[in-house]
Structures are given as structure tokens and as C-alpha cells.
Amino acid sequence: MTIFSKHKNKANVLPVMLVLTSYFLLLTSFNKELTADELVKKVKAKMDKVNDYVATGKMKTDVVFIKAPVANIKSYYKKPNRFAIKRDGGVSLLPKGGVSVNVSSLLLTDEYTAIDAGKTTLGTTAVRIIKLLPLSEKSDVVLTTMYIDEANLLIRKASTTTKENGTYDMEMQFGKYADWGLPDKVVFSFNTKDYKLPKGITLEYDDGSKKPELPKNKKGKVEITYSSYVINKGVTDAMLK
Template identity: 90%
Template structure:
């Protein structure tokens, strides 16, 4: 009789995973990666900056060590603790997760989760994640900070999806919040030197990874 009663339960009574449970499952998938070395190409699209497509290597070491090295120069990525490394999005459990319902990213059904940091000293004000619940992949994120503006990341996945590692990362930001690495001087198209980037223009960095070497070891020297 107990079995019969169980079988008669309506399917609506089966509880879906909560926002916290979904985030834990996504993090558990990414936690399988202790380190990696990724090979790829980086395209920097910031108005007036001369930045040809560059061959790059990305290095990651758990929990939060990450670096990009490019041939022939310094990577022009915004400073301020916002990284193009997907794993950095779930480094802390000190947040309140709010389920914002369903959505789509590039035709893929996602669940939208908003993260509000609990720490008053956090530079991050709000992070919104667009999670492919079926495959436990973060398809897109938007992070708003106190000091460094808002940054968006969109991830495309392929042969490394089982590790939660993207084949392509599209990182966009507003140039008014773009902070150059110390010592970098920009050369404009007319050959002159100017101290500031144009305001209220969108900048974009695209990284396309061709291969990953996963859990084979990354030294501290590689991350310098």
C-alpha cells in the first residue's frame, strides 16, 4: 500500500533543485579541475588600440591562481579582480543566491541566478549567472563592481564541456572603467600618445582555446 501511494504522487510534487543546490552542482563539476594550461588565441577589440590577434597560454591553479601570457606583449585585460577565468565566478560561498527564473543564451535554455555578496567589503555588488542546468555549465555571467564597472562574460563549450571549460570566452566591458596595467602606453591610429581611453565605448576581448592540458601540474613560476 505504501508503494502504491508513492506511485500515485503527482509529478509536480517532485521538487526541483534550489538555486543553492544548482550552484553547488556546477561548482562540484568545475572542482574536478585542479589545474590547466590552455593554448589559444586572443583578439582585443578596444577602440583606437592597436592589438593584433595574439597567441596566448592561460594558466590556472586551484583555488584562484590564474594568468594569461601572450606572445610579444602584455595582455590588455582590465584590472580589478575580474577574471576571464570561469572558475573565479564561484570562489566564495559568501553570497545570497536568488532564483530569477528561466531564460535563453544563444538558443540554449538557462536558469538565471543572481548572487548578492554578504561581505560589505566586497568590490562585487551583483553577479548574474545564466546556467545551463542540464549540462551544469555557466553560459554567461554579468558582474557589477563598485570600482571597476560592469563586465560580461559569454562562454561557448565544446570538447572540454565535461570539465566545465569553455572553447571560447567573450569578455566585454565599458572603456570608461578600463584600467590599463601599470607602465602600458597606448598608441592611437594616428601615431600619437594619449593618456585616456575614449569614454562610454564598449571593449571586448575574445579568447578561443584550441586545447587544454588538465590536471598535469602548474608551477608557481608559470603563473608569474
């Protein structure tokens, strides 16, 4: 009778151990932190759901000495890298070069090394700091530092250093289009010494005179607040001109 009881207890223990082992492995898999490369790929996969969009919003240009009132704009995007902004009554005063206020421009290539640079918070949001080093020597981008909201797979902030166009910072705020990785607001800042005006644009100072160059070592800022997006409904080449 005693021998039978011992065998019975062993038979009961085995399923319990298997259940506990499975639970432990499952818990471990949930708690495993993504590598820098895995996190960037997940963010890119989310953004890749957007093939094109037309966004409606307002743009405020804050560059010293430039008279640029708040303007109604439309932004046009077509995968992989076509992007344009058209504003009422004029041309967008955005720096030329390889950096734009389009968030998708941050992840245009798979040829990079992703480095985990730790964690921090932006406001009340916990973010991972990921540095991207391009592998191609032809790339104008030297380094991109992204602050990624891992829980929601959103780039909350990015700083990009280029060879020809200085360093640019973007801060993004998200709302009803967060599931697409599209921001409600983009704040794009730069140093005016690296700011290259679009062809044909002149600067008008407060006294009405024309000056050929921007003042050096001053900060400039462009704020775009989007009110709506039309996503994956088609964008033609004509819209992007």
C-alpha cells in the same frame, strides 16, 4: 467462498498500491526543481574537479583605438584563484581588478545569497537566471548574475558589477571540455571608462601619437578561443608570474 475471495482481492491490492506510491514518489523527486543555492553548489562542484590547467588559444582584443593584433596565448590556472594569461610578443590587455576571464572566478566564495530570478533562453539553450549577492562588505563584487544551463551544469553567461571596476560581461561557449566546465570560447566585454590598463602599457592611435587615456563610454571586448587544455597536470608559481 465469497469471504475468501474478498480477502484475496485485498491482499492483491496492497502490493499494487505500494508500487504505485513508490513510483509516484520517485517521479516527484525527479521533477523537483533545484533551489538557486542547490544549483550553484552543483555547478561549483563540477568546476572544483579542476585543480589546475594550462590552456592554449588565441586572443583578440577589440578596444577602440588600441592596436592589438590576434595573439597566440597560454592561460594558466591554479586553484583557488591564481590565473594568468601570457601572449606572444606582448602583455595581455586585460582590465585590472577582481574580475578576470577565468570562469572559476565567478564562484570563488561560498559567502553569498543566491536568488532565483526566473528562466530564459540563450539561443536555443534553456537557462536559469541566478543572482549572487556577496555577504561580505569587503567584497569588490556588488552583484553577479549568472545564466546557468541546468541540464549540463554550465554557466553560459555572467554579468558582474563591482565597486571599483565597473560592470563586466562574460559569454561562454562549450565543446569538448564541457564535462570539466571549461569553455572553448570566452567573450569578455566591458565599458572603456572602467578599463584600467596594466602598468607600462601605452595607447597608440592611428596617427602614431600617444594619448594618456582611453576614450570614455565605449565598449571594449576580448575574445579568447581555446584549442586545448592540459588539466590537473600541475601548474607552478613560475608559470603564473
